[in-house]
Amino acid sequence: MIPQRAPILELRGITKAFGGVEALRGVDFALFAGEIHGLVGENGAGKSTLMKIIAGVHAEFSGRSILDGKDTRFRSTRDAHAAGIAMVHQELSVAPDLSVAENVFLGTQPTNRFGLVQWRRMAREAGEQLAKFGIDVDPMSRLGDLPIGMQQLIEIARVLFSGARIVILDEPTSALSPPEVERLFATLRRLRDEGCAIVFISHFIEDILRVSDTVTVFRNGRKVAETEAAATSKAALIEAMIGKGSEALGETYTDDIMLPPPTDRPAVLKADELTLARSLQDVSFEARGGEVLGIYGFMGCGQLELARILFGKIKPDRGTLIVGGEPKSFASTAAARRAGVAFVPESRRAMLFHQEPVYKNISISVLGRISALLLKPARERSIAARQVEQLQIRPAAVELELGMLSGGNQQKVALAKWLSYPPRLLVLCEPTRGMDVGAKNDVVNIVRDLRAKGLAVIVLSTEPETVLSLADRIIVLKRGAVVREFAHEMVSKDRLLQAA
Amino acid sequence: MASSESATVPADRKRPRSVGRFLRSQMRNIAPFLTLICLTGFFAAASPSFATLDNFGNILTQVSVTGIIAVGLTFVILCAEIDLSIASIANVTGIAVAYFTLQDSYVNIANVPMPGWAAVMLALALCALLGVVNAFGLTVIGIPSFIMTLAMMQIAAGISALLVRGQIAYKVPDVITTLGSGSIGGIPCIVIVAALMLLGGHLVLTYTRFGRYVYMVGGNREAAEYSGLNVKLILGSAMVIAAVCSGIGGMLGVAHFGSAQQNEFDTYLLDSIAAVVVGGTSLFGGRGGIGNTIVGLFVLGVLNNGLDHVNIDSFLKILIRGLILLAALVINVYAQRLRERSVD
Incomplete structure (x- = not known):
């Protein structure tokens, strides 16, 4: 529910343009202590821009920003930090070569009176903080050695425990497995009950509805709706987001869908017992022309490494790749491209x-x-x-x-x-991550088009929806090994999650 | 759909912003040019002997060797790498070409006389080989270019020392003598060579596939690799180009100075890097080009030459050069930041 108190932060008439393109147009936004405020909207709707204004990333904008009843203008993220505002950005920003404890205490390491870092105290306190979050890792281990999902949880934990009164999370769940999402939500609820104001941006509308008290919808740089989460539904939010009836787009994949019978075309790519230290164990599969092969698994299941092996970026320790009938050992990505392999990594950057x-x-x-x-x-x-x-x-x-x-x-x-x-084989990592419904549909159509032209497509994703919306055949990776293949049978989100 | 926002922006509000944005994004090209104009104006006002046609010719000649070396260095810096061995490679190539030429009897060097063309070929092969070693260390072994070329700087200096053993050689093949110290129709050949090489570098960077790849690798190496470019080949080629340009600069330099000896080119390392960076080529790679390097060369040339004309304490000159370089670096980094902000 919306508390009937003065907001901790209020924005009035915010307008912001980038090089002549207006990203925000006269937006009013109020945030109260003790609430989780969900933000939804298509890509480019302006939600991230608004949050970056709050967090001091964008210093130039027109409109008023009122913190604790006083007009405030942050010139940098430092200013915002000092005022108790912290943001977790969509892209991971951690120091992979430092220890977990150093990352948790980045910039605030405890020191003794000589100014030296108190390592033992730092390790102990970091361990305690992370334990509250349900994260059980050695605080002195190197952060970069942990799975990406874990790194993201640690980054979120750092911000949540930094003592900020206002915490902004931009797409925090996209790299997290379901149990990790549960832990995150439990922590968010506890911080809310302690009086924090939390902004939660996500494309996962179910997540928004589950954890938020209030939901605000953006469309084309304008705020188009603000409602209590309990009083709305996924369909209603989607309709507000895209401004039209959305029954067709509300595909949830909770029901079984039937995978088509396997094609009898020859294999474009055959992977045989690919093995990579700490990542992959005897992974074998085929990708055939005119077929989309989905590879699903939680973050850290080895799919990123697998994709890079296919494109010649990483060399496997063992195993063979056969492309177009010839065994290949790619010396470089250029060699993979020449062999007809194309690759889109999970990060646009x-x-x-x-x-x-x-x-x-x-x-x-x-x-x-x-x-x-x-x-x-x-x-x-x-x-x-x-x-x-x-x-x-x-x-x-x-x-x-x-x-x-x-x-x-x-x-x-x-x-x-x-x-x-067009290449012979297209390897797509997370092709729809962070995309709005319309753009996702566009990507699905593009991939179907390519399949119809006879390309072999491999889609690797940690989102079951992505794999289900695209794939004709699905293999599930778990801790670097193939644990299940779905072909010409009924499959659903539940079944995938259970297999992984 | 995702963003149809731009269509609704009133036209009258678009314009001044985009002009401002354009200026900010062009900061890196404008600032060096303004520096050049200011310096020229200052020296022209301070000394009557500065702004003369003769002196303009002097400046051109003075920056020629730096210019030749800077062509290759521009490729390297555009790739977001650095080459600290350019001056040493210039030196060893200059010494090598003299080593393979018959010296006068009073020159106490155990040299190996050869026909002129063979001496030039061997010298070029030497600098190319050193460039290949740089490229190998950087791309195959994976040594950061800063360290790899630091080692090469010593290696090349060591080869130079072994060849001349503290002596001075004077003779180089006739073709090198002509190119380095001759002139055509009153224009020094070395200026023509520098101009042609700068032009060639510009054409390669702007109009060839390889040139585009250099910019892309410098702009985002990871993306270049995931686009299927052979990043190692491109980086390696840039290192070899830098070494060969340095070698040519070294040979012509030896002819221009009239002698080949140890440590002859030491100041050219800093001068070449300064020319590229002062001109506005980004040390982070992917931005800039030969045009920037030319402006940078003139800034350095005008500065060095002008300070002689105003009759300033020669020790103060060194400090002033350092300060100007620092200012240019500040502008370089600042321009990058402004640009990123305008893209944001």
């Missing part, structure tokens, strides 16, 4: 050139085909323009710097770079 125009981002993978020595910029632009048109990338301007595009559109660019000359 690892795939795109933010300072370069859209057309250079799209043409980079095909330059070798369109030019021997000299570049052909006109050809590049026309190839890019065709992809922009086909994938409906917005705004449709190939000269625009990539960094100006919204996240979902950047993701489409990452796909587009491989599609001008």
Whole structure:
């Protein structure tokens, strides 16, 4: 319920533009102590921008920001920190080479009167704090050695325990397994009961509804609805988000769906007993033309490493790859590309050139085909323009710097770079992570299109919905080993979760 | 759909912002140019002998060797790497070409005389080989370029020392003598060579596939690798290009100075790096180019030459050069930040 008190933080008439594109238009927003406030909206709707204003990341904006009844203007994240506001960003920001304890106490290590770090005290207190969160790790172990999901939990824990009064979490659950999500929610509820104000941004509307007291919906830079979580439903929120009836889009995959019979086309790729220290154990599978193979598993199950082996970025310790009937041992990603393998990693940052125009981002993978020595910029632009048109990338301007595009559109660019000359095998990691419903549907349609053209597609994801919406056949990875294959049978979110 | 926001922005509000954004994003190109204009203006006002056609020719000649070396270094820095061995490689190549040329009898060096073309070929092969070693250490073994080229700096200096053993050689092949100290129609050949090499570097970076790859690898190495580029090959090529440019600079430099000896090129390391960076090429890679390097060369050239004209304490000159370099570095980093903000 919405407490009838003065808000701890109030924003009035916030407007913010990036290079002429208005990300927020006259938004009012109020946050109360002791509430969890869910934010939903499609990519580019403005929710992250608003939160970055609150957290001091964006210092330039118009409108008023009132903290504890006083007009406040943060010039940096430091200012916001000092005022008790902390944010966990969508992208992991930890120091992988430092210990868990050092990460928990980053910038606030306990010191003795000579200014030396008290290691034992730091380790003990870090262990205690993490234990409250249900995290049981050696505080002195190197953070980078832990699974990504665990790293994310530790980062969230650090912010939650930093003593902040206002905590903003941007998509905190996307890299977490269900039990980890439960732990996070329990901690959020406890902090709320202790009087914290928590903002929770997520595309997982079920998560929002489960944990939030209040939900605010953004659309196109405007706040379009604010309601008590108990008084709304997923369908209603989706309708507010996209502004149209959403029955067709409300696919939840809780019901069984039937996987199609296996295709009799030859295998484009055969992986045989791939093994990598600490990540993969005797993983074997086939990817056939005209088929989408889904590889599902929780964070840290080895799928990221598997994908990198397929694209020649990591060499397996043991096992063979057979591409198009020939055994291959890729010396580099360039060799994998020449063999007809294309790859889209799970992070856009690892795939795109933010300072370069859209057309250079799209043409980079095909330059070798369109030019021997000299570049052909006109050809590049026309190839890019065709992809922009086909994938409906917005705004449709190939000269625009990539960094100006919204996240979902950047993701489409990452796909587009491989599609001008379709590869034999397309490996997609988390192709729809962090995307809104509309953009997700676009990606599903693009992948189906490629399948129809006879490509072999491998989709690796930690989100069951992603795999279920795309795959014709699904294998489940658990701790680096294949534990289950679903082919030509009934499958559902429950069954996948149970297998993993 | 995701973002149709831009369509609804009133046109009149779009314009001033995008001009401001453009200026901010071009900061790295504008600042060095303004520095150059200010310096030129200052020295022209301070000394009547500065702003003359003759002196302009002097400046061109003075920056030529640095310019030749800086061409290759621009490739390396665009890749977000560094090469500290350029001056040493220039030195050893210059010494090698003299070593393979018949010296006068009073020169006490156990040299191996060869025909001119063979001497030049061997010297070029030497610098290319040293570049390949740099490339191998960086890409195959995985030594950071800073350390790898630091070692190469010593190795090349060591080879130089062994070749000349503290002596000075004077003769180089005729073709090198002509290119280094001759002139065509009043224009020194070395200036022409520097101009051609800068032009060539610019054409490669701007109009070839390899040039694009250099920018992409420098802009985001991980993304370049996941786009299927052979990142190691590109980085390695940049290191070899830097070494060969340095070698050419070294050979012509020896002809230009009239002698080949140990430590002859020591100041060229700092000068070349300064020229590239002062010109506005980003030390973080992916931004800048030969155009920036040319402006940087002129800034350094005008500064060095101008300080001679205003008759300043020669010890103070060193300090002033250092301060100007620092200012340029501040602008370089600041421009990067402004740019990131404008993209954000």
